[in-house]
Amino acid sequence: MLVNGKWEGPIVDQHMHLDKSNKFLGAVEEFSKSGGTGIFLVHKPSFSTTLPKNIGDYREVYKETVRMASLVREKIGLDVQVVLGPHPVTWDIQANTIGVDESTELHISAVGLALDMIEEGDAICLGEVGRPHYKVSDDRWERANDMLLDIMRMASSSGSPIQLHVEDNGHQTCMELAAMCDKAGLPRRRAVRHFASSDISDKNTSGLPVTISMGKGSIEGICSTMGLSKSNWGMETDFLDDPKRPGAVLGPKTIPKRTNQLCQALKSLEWEDEKIEQFILNIHEKWISSTYF
Numbered sequence: 001m002l003v004n005g006k007w008e009g010p011i012v013d014q015h016m017h018l019d020k021s022n023k024f025l026g027a028v029e030e031f032s033k034s035g036g037t038g039i040f041l042v043h044k045p046s047f048s049t050t051l052p053k054n055i056g057d058y059r060e061v062y063k064e065t066v067r068m069a070s071l072v073r074e075k076i077g078l079d080v081q082v083v084l085g086p087h088p089v090t091w092d093i094q095a096n097t098i099g100v101d102e103s104t105e106l107h108i109s110a111v112g113l114a115l116d117m118i119e120e121g122d123a124i125c126l127g128e129v130g131r132p133h134y135k136v137s138d139d140r141w142e143r144a145n146d147m148l149l150d151i152m153r154m155a156s157s158s159g160s161p162i163q164l165h166v167e168d169n170g171h172q173t174c175m176e177l178a179a180m181c182d183k184a185g186l187p188r189r190r191a192v193r194h195f196a197s198s199d200i201s202d203k204n205t206s207g208l209p210v211t212i213s214m215g216k217g218s219i220e221g222i223c224s225t226m227g228l229s230k231s232n233w234g235m236e237t238d239f240l241d242d243p244k245r246p247g248a249v250l251g252p253k254t255i256p257k258r259t260n261q262l263c264q265a266l267k268s269l270e271w272e273d274e275k276i277e278q279f280i281l282n283i284h285e286k287w288i289s290s291t292y293f
């Protein structure tokens with residue numbers, strides 16, 4: 001599937017958000033025209049307007065994400081996997097207004113609802129769940145971790161994979177998450193750390209699958225650590241489709257572009273075409289199946 005050095009096969013962005021009031025279909029059209037074939041559409045909380053106040057509100061916003069996925073399949077012809085769940089930042093913001101107990105209760109119900117919808121086939125993965133990526137008080141941090149452990153237990157009993165939104169504290173972060181997975185009975189291979197660095201060595205990932213934020217320098221990072229990695233990994237933009245931050249985190253054309261750059265980088269390491277093809281198929285197909293299905 002390498003044609004004159006260009007990759008013609010599956011290209012999946014494993015963490016993308018879309019907003020009906022912003023670029024929405026235009027963004028995925030750009031992705032598709034650049035060679036993209038599939039996305040993981042991750043539910044996006046409306047931080048700028050109102051956050052869900054009860055489980056009924058959550059049902060509405062989850063359903064909206066599911067409807068958006070159908071539209072993308074129908075209008076753009078992409079393969080779309082839906083990721084549903086309450087965002088950890090929502091929990092922290094709401095803890096400041098309704099109190100941490102009530103916010104936790106709402107959050108856990110929203111996890112339950114997402115898992116029900118996954119079981120019904122509306123979505124494939126729970127996410128993004130996790131803990132605040134910025135500094136919070138010690139007490140809040142402890143509560144966030146207790147809650148995350150509960151969430152992992154729930155995912156484990158319903159047999160669902162999760163996408164994790166967490167802080168970036170070097171290899172320490174995945175080491176802690178992996179220990180929590182073990183404690184919760186959630187297989188590490190089902191807990192995907194999103195917004196990961198391109199250091200895919202097992203020392204850095206503790207055996208968790210990661211989706212790499214494919215910014216500048218990511219290809220070099222992958223090439224220098226891929227020999228030290230035994231777990232699944234993939235690529236993401238975390239495109240936000242936010243009018244206030246156009247093109248953030250990375251734009252919709254990024255993954256097709258980086259996939260081709262990776263092919264070229266491997267070629268310059270004197271890999272045979274067939275070996276490159278197998279490797280790219282792992283990233284955009286095989287590892288995805290073994291992580292999420």
Ligand SMILES: [Zn+2]
Nearest residue numbers: 015042128238
């Ligand atoms: Zn995200």
